[in-house]
Amino acid sequence: MGRYRIPGTAVRLLITRVVHPRGGQQLHVYVEPARGELRDADGNPLLPFVATDTLPADHLATSCRDGLLVVTTATAVEPAGVRVAWRIRQTSYRIDGDRVARSKTRLLAASLPTRDLAARHRDLVRDAVMTGCAPSGAEAAQ
Numbered sequence: 001m002g003r004y005r006i007p008g009t010a011v012r013l014l015i016t017r018v019v020h021p022r023g024g025q026q027l028h029v030y031v032e033p034a035r036g037e038l039r040d041a042d043g044n045p046l047l048p049f050v051a052t053d054t055l056p057a058d059h060l061a062t063s064c065r066d067g068l069l070v071v072t073t074a075t076a077v078e079p080a081g082v083r084v085a086w087r088i089r090q091t092s093y094r095i096d097g098d099r100v101a102r103s104k105t106r107l108l109a110a111s112l113p114t115r116d117l118a119a120r121h122r123d124l125v126r127d128a129v130m131t132g133c134a135p136s137g138a139e140a141a142q
Contacts, residue, residue: 002015002129002130002135004135005135009067011095011096012031012136013029013030013095014032015062023054024053027045027060028045028047035097038095046071047071059073059124060072061128061129062128062131063123064130064134067094068103070090074087074088085114086109086117087112088109088124089105090108092105
């Protein structure tokens with residue numbers, strides 16, 4: 001996937017993607033140089049698995065903002081009397097070496113209609129990775 005820096009920090013990240021053959025993908029975030037994969041407080045990979053073998057498929061977008069790694073997810077929900085809608089959550093993480101501290105989690109939408117998803121959260125529909133982050137290494141030369 002690529003190497004990135006979080007602007008305003010000395011943090012350098014390597015992002016890889018593992019595709020599950022039955023549908024889905026897992027992005028892994030590693031701190032460079034070779035400090036290992038970043039994990040949440042429960043020991044899970046920092047970025048969640050995104051299932052693509054169900055319809056509608058979940059969405060994930062990552063970005064850098066204010067010296068933080070920002071993770072936004074869209075998960076399909078089906079509230080009573082409504083067609084598929086989306087729960088949008090955004091969590092910011094401060095990274096220091098190989099330590100991760102959750103800065104803030106916000107619920108951006110509890111039940112956003114599908115018709116509004118693309119207009120309000122284009123990055124999620126595109127499953128954008130590392131928007132606003134600075135390319136590092138070979139990517140910076142391109």
